[in-house]
Amino acid sequence: MLFAVLGLMLSQSIYAQSKIVTGTVTDASTGETLPGVNVIIKNTTTGTSTDPFGAYSITAAPGQVLVFSSLGYANYEVTVGAGNRISVGLTPDVTMIEDVIITSEFGMKRVSRSVGSSVQNVKASDIMESGRDNFITALQGRVAGMTVGTTSGAPGSSTSVVLRTVTSISGNNQPLYVIDGIPMNNSTFNPLSMADNGANYSVRTLDFSSRGNDFNPDDIESMTVLKGAAAAALYGSDASNGAIIITTKKGAPGRGKVSYSNSFRWDEAYGYPELQDKYTNGYYGTTNYFYITRFGGEYVPGMTLYDNIDAIMQTGFTMRHNVSVEGGSDKVTLRAAASTLDQQGVVKTSDFSRFNLSLSGRAEVTKWLTVESTMQYVGTENNKVPLGTDGPLYRAVRWPMVDDMSVWLDPDGSHMSTPDYYLDGDLINPLFGLYRNKLYDESDRFISNVSATLVPIEHTFVRAQIGWDTGTQTFIATRHPYYDTYQDGTGVYNISKSNFFDPSLNVLAGYTNDFLDDKLSVSAQVGYHQLENGVTRLSSYGSKFAVVDFQSINNCDPLSISSSQRHTKRRIQAISGQVELGYNQMVYLTMRARNDWSSTLPVENNQYFYPAAEGSFIFTELPFIKGNKYLNYFKIRGSIAQVGKDAGPLEIDPQLEATLLTGGGYKYGFTGPNKNLRPEITTSQEIGFEGRFLDDRITADFTYFWTHCDDQIVKGFRLSYGTGFVLNNMNVGTFETWGWEGLLAADVVRLGNGLRWNVGFTASQTDSEVIYLPANVTEYYNAYTWNSGNIRNGIMVGYPVTTITGRAFLRNDAGDVLISPTTGLPVVSSTWSVLGNREPKLRYGITTALSYKGIRLSAMLSGRYKATVVNGTKRYMMQEGLSWESVDLRESRPQVFDGVLQDGNENTANPTKNNIAVDYNLYSTTYTGNDEDWIEEDVNYLRLQELRLSYNLPSKWLAKTAILSQANVFMTGNDLAVWTNYSGIDAVGNTVSAAAGGTGGEGIDVWSLPNPRGYSIGLSVTFK
Amino acid sequence: MIKKISISVLLLASFMFITTSCEDYLDVNKNVDAPDYVEAYLYLAGITQQYQGMYWDIRATGPLTQMMGTSSYTTFATHYYSSGSDAGGEIWRVVYWLQGMNLENLINQSVEAENWTLAGIGYAMKAYSWDQITKYHGELILKDAFVPGLLSHKYDYQDTIYKAVRDWANLAIEYLSKPDATVYGTKLSANDYIYGGDPEKWKKFAYGVIVRNLASLTNKTDFSTEYATELLDAASKTFTSNADNATVRVAGGSAAAAQSGYNNFWGVSRANLSRVYWQHEYAVQVFTGTVPTYDPATGNKTTVTGNTYYPYQLAATQIVCDTIITVPGHYDPRVAVKLATTDDAAYTNLDNAYAIKKRRYYGGSFTGLTGPIGTAPSYYGRNSSSAATSTNDAAHDGIGRWIYRDDAPYILMTYAEMKFCLSEALWKLNRMGEALQAFKDGVMADLDFTGNYILTGKQGKIVNGVQTTLGVTGGDKLTKAVFTTMAGEYASGPYVDGLTEANFTLSHIMMQKWVALYPWGATEAWVDMRKYHYDIAYTGDYPASGNGWDLSIVTQKWDTDPSKVYKGLYLSPAQVQSRKVAYNTFNEGSPCYRIRPRYNSEYMWNKPSLEGLKPISGMAPNYQCSIPWFAYPGNMPTN
Structure with a gap:
């Protein structure tokens, strides 16, 4: 009582001396600023909370105690002293599994409980621990509902990321990458843009790196994955597939820190199909090395057979070094970092190198003005290998086993060696290609941004961000004149210089305050946005090399040289608004809207408005549940959002092309103009919950979503030439997708002595259905996925967008395969029908970690359940008699195909059962299976992506050293094992590069180069 | 406070300077590398x-009109x-x-x-x-x-x-x-x-x-x-x-x-006439006056022994010319230009009319190079694929010859063709005198036209006193001068100027038109052949199912039938020797009357519209046999 009176008197008496105290609240472990932290003067009702940038301002007197509290962090108390500034770092509550602050659009922070859609944070440490060289592949298996596809296991391969499911039949389906509030270019160069117009290379033979892979993973502080359109609504159309929000490290206040880390990895190729070594080249059981196919006689005993796959492989070696320096005061922090990556792939001559240099920092210029900036330079160089049936693997397996392919150069030092025995000149030695052709790209890039935040008056802010993402890229693809059948090529030289310039600007103004006894929180903001995607490309092509072994455009016949240039610019202007209302930290409602004006649409149709709403309700804030030991946190959430999408640049009026006929002049190309393009609209909805149970030992998160993609601008679809054109860009596609994703993690063991074993499980399932295509468009497909027989990624009304179509067997009404009465072989339809769905029934990931004191053992697995995969690899092997299956078939003669004869009785009550035996010779040479035979259903697949053991050296040891404050050593294994019932090379193989867009070629395996097995060791140290 | 606000405003304003007016900012969807609008x-x-x-499409209509045979577009040939x-x-x-x-x-x-x-x-x-x-x-x-x-x-x-x-x-x-x-x-x-x-x-x-x-x-x-x-x-x-x-x-x-497209499609360098297309035996018969006779009982030709070049008995009446080479006017010199021969590989007798007339011509069958008598050469006159140059200086085709040449113009429509059209119309109107005159004008015009494009080849070198093919660079195997002389003889001979109203038939007009259209106007020639229903005894009906022809054979008028327009023309199938085969069963016995619309335009993306076509649906398996309106004598059936 006395104390209370004293306190009251004290506060009364101090009132006169009170002053304004300001400061910033950060996460002590990361240095990230924390918004929404309650700052209360102890034992009073006076309080405030930090603004979206972690800053606060409160009137208090010396001697009073400020209490900083925020969910997920331990409370922190500071007594007001003589100074006017108190900045604190809050320590995360170790029992909390999920961060509670998320970074949303434009680098704004939101309290996660207020978010009505599914978001997931990925920690920097997860990226580092993945052992991957780029942050995109590191995400695979870590985020529920996120699929990361790589085109091949070669260094510098393109990656395609899909959050939940595709939202575009023909366009981009990747999420938006955002760095510190500014969009990052993640384009993948399409070889069709070269000056030879795809005559020599396409998305299925050549794959260039995705620009997103440039970013230095070591610079990432944290990542937030905004899965639905609702969460990313303020970013507009580019984020209609969700967004991956990256916050970079900007240095932490306090004592300066120098850190160094490295890793060394050895990669080993595996998973290639076994080649039969019983029968030699030939036909009809007769040895004849004039044939590539291996239907000849048996190899002569004692003959040396060579492993020619081995000849193209090597042990890959990758080395990474990162150095960073950071430090600063509570007002100014700075971080500088450099990182190098040098990689040699598992295929000879393939390599990749990357150099990153970054500088970032934050400064509180005045109490009301904070400036942040990040700048990163990236330089990459990449020597590639071709893909698929152009690739070294396919060419190696076709090389006669009786010849040592590793001797690839003719003794004349210039020509390609030809195999012994084999008399024809139509085989190409892939090693000659690897050493003599150049498939190369290099880039120099700057990603920079500056943002300034002002707090002109209390509870308000103005924030302006400006960003540049700009880069120059060079792509070279050449073919040596002798790298051709009969070595009679004339040489191919392609060089493209492609520069991009993506400036963007966001200006936001906001108001945040609490009312009704701090129970009602109100936050509102309006924004103006502007962005540009500029591309400048100059491509040259030449052939007819003057000197065969010299590769340059200058070495080409001047008459053969052609060039083309292309400049495109897309610009968007937008205004946005958002109001977030919260009550008692229990109920939240957020309304958001954005209106865009796009340069890519006809002026009459160039603006589109899209609203979004989301809400959440935290049950555990209800008074009668709050504090329950078993149910620590439970939130239900829901959201609905509409997102408009514009077209690509120059899609209204296609450019006229020079006629390559006498007299020249101009003509239209394949694609017609469309003056009536409209923005397409995607509506996405989701509901879900998240919760923590049993003293926070169990975490669960579940989302169900469905989207309706209406009026899609479908590019390059075919109609009658009556349109005047071959291809059209029109608003014609409508489809729906739906599915769920879930996450369950538990501390199975959590002991007081620090032993902790955590197991996490993520799973997702999606489905889709095409609702509308024009009646005459029976099927929309990407021609480059048409890569194994007649199988392709056909999109048909009533079926999922991930459908595989092909020419099925003809069947009678009872479903029996019809057999030709003349040949005894199954009859194949002349039209395309649905053969399967590439989307697995379930995608899942398992993470587990066991930690005890400084030791941590972790593993990550990712899997697919019941997928349908096209085994184009085995099809080739069967056609050419390379597989053991083909041996089994020729030896198990004769074959009688199961089915009924197409003799007119097939649909009667008594169809004629097929009894025509087909000779093995016939089988092996003329019947190699049809589309249906090469579809593998119910493929299960589980890959051990990561296995890692790390050890933090005890600080008492380090204390004895003069220089180290932290040290960690680790061993990691990547892609160590795959368990699958799939019989081809890679069940997750993708037959086209990410540049193909649309639904891509995942699940179509045609000589994929799978990810190699990698073993790495490394250490990371922080100096005193 | 004022400072804060003013700095805020300044900051905002400085960002805003980037933005000009909204409309200008967004006006960047303009192609700066190529026009999207050009002057007409x-x-x-x-x-x-x-x-x-x-x-391109003559690859289909050439075989359909029996001007060409092919091993490539065989489905059209059949x-x-x-x-x-x-x-x-x-x-x-x-x-x-x-x-x-x-x-x-x-x-x-x-x-x-x-x-x-x-x-x-x-x-x-x-x-x-x-x-x-x-x-x-x-x-x-x-x-x-x-x-x-x-x-x-x-x-x-x-x-x-x-x-x-x-x-x-x-x-x-x-x-x-x-x-x-x-x-x-x-x-x-x-x-x-x-x-x-x-x-x-x-x-x-x-x-x-x-x-x-x-x-x-x-x-x-x-x-x-x-x-x-x-x-x-x-x-x-x-x-x-x-x-x-x-x-x-x-x-x-x-x-x-x-650019490859600068050269003529039939030139050597584009290699489109490279031995998968050849002159049809019917073309050789018409051009050389060797249409055979058939025994109506068996449909067989009558073999003549001791003559390897004309081993069959020839029809008494030939329409374009006959085989007499010793009497001026019986030989049509257009054969030496329009058709190819392997004779005189060394280009020796370029202006020797008699030697030229003695050359032998062979035609292939519908789908095979070898015809009933010999093997068809390439259009450039060799028994091998076309070659622009040859490294060992052996014979090659150079840039080609006549209108089968890299620098030949494409022929769209000729004066001769107009005259034959006129002649046919007058003949239908029974204005025979005028029709005959127009006919003669037409033949003379085509002789002139044919001679215009001759590119005389280069004679082979004489090595060690022996004439060789070394140095031959392709081209036509005659000079313009000798052609003109022979053309003059032919024009004043029995088949042109000597033709009287009494002997003048529709066959003369249509077969000379066919010769004039060879092979550049195959599509027009096909119009005529379909119009006269390939000389089938056509009923005039437009049957809904099939066209009334027998599934296994098409019975054609015999050449002796005065109403038969194309003498010697027999389809495959027909009742004569080596033509007794059957069409694909889907044809229901009918020959082809139209080419189906482009597959990847219509059959992929416009099926419902094709479906509704009458009297035979565009989706029907015999749509290619649907008789077009122009060839159908009366009004089209409406269902």
Whole structure:
């Protein structure tokens, strides 16, 4: 009582001396600023909370105690002293599994409980621990509902990321990458843009790196994955597939820190199909090395057979070094970092190198003005290998086993060696290609941004961000004149210089305050946005090399040289608004809207408005549940959002092309103009919950979503030439997708002595259905996925967008395969029908970690359940008699195909059962299976992506050293094992590069180069 | 406070300077590397050169008219079609896409700018193209063509399209007759590769299209009442000499051309006539006057022993020429130019008329190089694939010969053809004297035309006193001079000038027209053959199922039948020796009457429209046998 009176008197008496105290609240472990932290003067009702940038301002007197509290962090108390500034770092509550602050659009922070859609944070440490060289592949298996596809296991391969499911039949389906509030270019160069117009290379033979892979993973502080359109609504159309929000490290206040880390990895190729070594080249059981196919006689005993796959492989070696320096005061922090990556792939001559240099920092210029900036330079160089049936693997397996392919150069030092025995000149030695052709790209890039935040008056802010993402890229693809059948090529030289310039600007103004006894929180903001995607490309092509072994455009016949240039610019202007209302930290409602004006649409149709709403309700804030030991946190959430999408640049009026006929002049190309393009609209909805149970030992998160993609601008679809054109860009596609994703993690063991074993499980399932295509468009497909027989990624009304179509067997009404009465072989339809769905029934990931004191053992697995995969690899092997299956078939003669004869009785009550035996010779040479035979259903697949053991050296040891404050050593294994019932090379193989867009070629395996097995060791140290 | 706010405003303003006005900022969707709009004349050369696409489709109509045999387009040679393939669909691609909107833009922009000459040229070409495509495919997308936003394109029937063709031709004539105030400079002369912008010649061209269009209707029952007058009128205003011929000049000339498309499609360097197409045995029979006789009882030819070149008894009446080479006027010298022979490989007797006449010609069968007598050579006169050069200096084909040459123009329409059209119309009107005169004019015109494109080859070197093929560089195996001499003899001989009204038959007109069209006008020749129903004893019905022909054989008129137009023409199947095979069962016994529309346009993306076509649905397996309106004698059945 006395104390209370004293306190009251004290506060009364101090009132006169009170002053304004300001400061910033950060996460002590990361240095990230924390918004929404309650700052209360102890034992009073006076309080405030930090603004979206972690800053606060409160009137208090010396001697009073400020209490900083925020969910997920331990409370922190500071007594007001003589100074006017108190900045604190809050320590995360170790029992909390999920961060509670998320970074949303434009680098704004939101309290996660207020978010009505599914978001997931990925920690920097997860990226580092993945052992991957780029942050995109590191995400695979870590985020529920996120699929990361790589085109091949070669260094510098393109990656395609899909959050939940595709939202575009023909366009981009990747999420938006955002760095510190500014969009990052993640384009993948399409070889069709070269000056030879795809005559020599396409998305299925050549794959260039995705620009997103440039970013230095070591610079990432944290990542937030905004899965639905609702969460990313303020970013507009580019984020209609969700967004991956990256916050970079900007240095932490306090004592300066120098850190160094490295890793060394050895990669080993595996998973290639076994080649039969019983029968030699030939036909009809007769040895004849004039044939590539291996239907000849048996190899002569004692003959040396060579492993020619081995000849193209090597042990890959990758080395990474990162150095960073950071430090600063509570007002100014700075971080500088450099990182190098040098990689040699598992295929000879393939390599990749990357150099990153970054500088970032934050400064509180005045109490009301904070400036942040990040700048990163990236330089990459990449020597590639071709893909698929152009690739070294396919060419190696076709090389006669009786010849040592590793001797690839003719003794004349210039020509390609030809195999012994084999008399024809139509085989190409892939090693000659690897050493003599150049498939190369290099880039120099700057990603920079500056943002300034002002707090002109209390509870308000103005924030302006400006960003540049700009880069120059060079792509070279050449073919040596002798790298051709009969070595009679004339040489191919392609060089493209492609520069991009993506400036963007966001200006936001906001108001945040609490009312009704701090129970009602109100936050509102309006924004103006502007962005540009500029591309400048100059491509040259030449052939007819003057000197065969010299590769340059200058070495080409001047008459053969052609060039083309292309400049495109897309610009968007937008205004946005958002109001977030919260009550008692229990109920939240957020309304958001954005209106865009796009340069890519006809002026009459160039603006589109899209609203979004989301809400959440935290049950555990209800008074009668709050504090329950078993149910620590439970939130239900829901959201609905509409997102408009514009077209690509120059899609209204296609450019006229020079006629390559006498007299020249101009003509239209394949694609017609469309003056009536409209923005397409995607509506996405989701509901879900998240919760923590049993003293926070169990975490669960579940989302169900469905989207309706209406009026899609479908590019390059075919109609009658009556349109005047071959291809059209029109608003014609409508489809729906739906599915769920879930996450369950538990501390199975959590002991007081620090032993902790955590197991996490993520799973997702999606489905889709095409609702509308024009009646005459029976099927929309990407021609480059048409890569194994007649199988392709056909999109048909009533079926999922991930459908595989092909020419099925003809069947009678009872479903029996019809057999030709003349040949005894199954009859194949002349039209395309649905053969399967590439989307697995379930995608899942398992993470587990066991930690005890400084030791941590972790593993990550990712899997697919019941997928349908096209085994184009085995099809080739069967056609050419390379597989053991083909041996089994020729030896198990004769074959009688199961089915009924197409003799007119097939649909009667008594169809004629097929009894025509087909000779093995016939089988092996003329019947190699049809589309249906090469579809593998119910493929299960589980890959051990990561296995890692790390050890933090005890600080008492380090204390004895003069220089180290932290040290960690680790061993990691990547892609160590795959368990699958799939019989081809890679069940997750993708037959086209990410540049193909649309639904891509995942699940179509045609000589994929799978990810190699990698073993790495490394250490990371922080100096005193 | 004021400072804060002013700095905020300043900061905002400094960002805003980037933004100019909204409209300007967004106005960047303009192509800066290539135009999306050009002046009309810049489309002209491209549209004109696209006519080379017609030669693509001769790969189908050549075999169908028995001008060519092929091992490539075999389905057409056997009167079927290539399922799931765009083969035979080039004119579709040309009319709807390659000329397509380019031509529409040319016309519309010219009319708007009152550039009447250019607009007239545009309409004339449009009329020509659509005349060709409807004769080839029958029903077409006309009213729905080029309409923006349509997702399905309905077909219009051929009578409508025929009328549209003549309307466009008449519109062309109207525009070309208008005073045109535009100063074109070299815009027309430099971009018009047909007439160099001469409106008078284009007017004749437009009349020519009308003639061609109406000439296909001569076997309709209402020809004399409905169409004959218009035809005769147009024929009087069209081409008056070979100088008026419509040909498309090309800039190429050899494999060294900057673009492959600069060379003629039939030139050596593009290798399209490279031994998978060859002269048909029927062409050899017609050109050399060796149409055989058949025993009506067995359908067999009568073997003549001791003559390896003519091992069969020949028909008593030959239409174009006969085998007498010692008497002037019996030999048609066009055979030495239009057909190929391997004789005189060393190009020795380039101006020796007798030696030239003695050369032997062999034709292949429908799908095989070897015919009943010998093996067909390549179009360049060798028993091997075409070769532009040869490293060992052995014989090669150089740039080709006659109109099978890298630098030959494409032939669209000739004076001779006009005369034969006129002759046929007059013959139908029973104006025999005039018909005979027009016939003679036509043959003379074609002789002249044929001689114009001769490129005399180079004689082989003599090594050690022996004539060799070394140094032969392809070309024609005769000189223009010797051709002219022989042509003069032929013109005054029994088959042309010596022909009297008493002996003059429709066969003379149509078979000489067929020779004149060989092989560049195969599509027009096919019009005539279909119009006369391949000389099948046609009932006149348009059966809903099949065309009344027997599944296993097509019974054709014997050559002795006076009503048989193409003497010696027998389909495969027919009742004669080596033709006794059957069509694909889906044909239901009928020969081919039209080429199906382009597969990857219509059969993939416009099926519902094809489905509704009558009397035979476009989706029916025998749609290729559906008789088009022009060839059907009466009114089309309505169901």
